[in-house]
Amino acid sequence: xxxxxxxxxxxxxxxxxxxxxxxxxxxxxxxxxxxxxxxxxxxxxxxxxxxxxxxxxxxxxxxxxxxxxxxxxxxxxxxxxxxxxxxxxxxxxxxxxxxxxxxxxxxxxxxxxxxxxxxxxxxxxxxxxxxxxxxxxxxxxxxxxxxxxxxxxxxxxxxxxxxxxxxxxxxxxxxxxxxxxxxxxxxxxxxxxxxxxxxxxxxxxxxxxxxxxxxxxxxxxxxxxxxxxxxxxxxxxxxxxxxxxxxxxxxxxxxxxxxxxxxxxxxxxxxxx
Numbered sequence: 050x051x052x053x054x055x056x057x058x059x060x061x062x063x064x065x066x067x068x069x070x071x072x073x074x075x076x077x078x079x080x081x082x083x084x085x086x087x088x089x090x091x092x093x094x095x096x097x098x099x100x101x102x103x104x105x106x107x108x109x110x111x112x113x114x115x116x117x118x119x120x121x122x123x124x125x126x127x128x129x130x131x132x133x134x135x136x137x138x139x140x141x142x143x144x145x146x147x148x149x150x151x152x153x154x155x156x157x158x159x160x161x162x163x164x165x166x167x168x169x170x171x172x173x174x175x176x177x178x179x180x181x182x183x184x185x186x187x188x189x190x191x192x193x194x195x196x197x198x199x200x201x202x203x204x205x206x207x208x209x210x211x212x213x214x215x216x217x218x219x220x221x222x223x224x225x226x227x228x229x230x231x232x233x234x235x236x237x238x239x240x241x242x243x244x245x246x247x248x249x250x251x252x253x254x255x256x257x258x259x260x261x262x263x264x265x266x267x268x269x270x271x272x273x274x275x276x277x278x279x280x281x282x283x284x285x286x287x288x289x290x291x292x293x294x295x296x297x298x299x300x301x302x303x304x305x306x307x308x309x310x311x312x313x314x315x316x317x318x319x320x321x322x
Contacts (some may be wrong), residue, residue: 059293063244
């Protein structure tokens with residue numbers, strides 16, 4: 050039995066996941082397409098897709114740029130688009146759930162902590178009333194190619210995963226278990242793979258995108274990590290990415306795809322009282 054308990058970097062995790070990974074192929078569906086994203090907060094940003102690169106331009110002119118992207122889909126008509134936005138010396142993780150069926154989207158914007166933030170102990174953060182994780186994330190909703198109106202995006206916070214215990218096979222060598230505890234936290238453990246024997250309970254976020262289709266985001270506190278996956282319980286498939294610092298220094302990022310064959314092990318139901 051492997052008793053390894055050393056934590057590894059996100060770059061090392063990427064290397065462990067890579068061999069024979071069950072990742073979904075990059076889709077060419079969006080190449081040549083143009084979408085205007087109307088955010089509920091008033092932002093309006095055009096996105097133009099090429100074969101392997103997208104460009105964006107905000108209506109107010111404050112944000113323009115381009116980057117390579119990855120586009121996948123676990124459910125027809127709903128795309129997950131992921132890229133890194135580098136602007137003003139800062140790198141941001143951008144993930145867009147683009148729902149063509151309802152002409153809506155959810156944007157997830159994440160940022161890794163500065164080195165100084167990672168030196169602050171968990172006890173100090175707890176006493177200060179801060180999140181134990183220093184990884185930042187924000188969620189935005191909006192409409193595609195039409196002005197925003199209240200209720201235009203059906204994606205919403207959900208408790209439907211709470212109580213589930215799920216198994217995720219990312220490759221023949223990488224297997225994890227998730228236990229969705231409550232609205233804000235879940236527990237994970239590596240049953241097989243480069244993190245075998247490791248486990249933790251971390252901050253997480255759940256959004257229902259469609260029937261039995263969920264956006265699940267987690268933020269780890271030991272090794273700064275932002276994880277994001279679309280979980281399709283109908284197709285027993287998940288797809289997304291893991292984002293963090295590639296090594297022990299803070300000068301290189303890793304942003305690698307992950308996808309799994311998933312199944313529900315059991316569901317815990319608590320008494321109403």
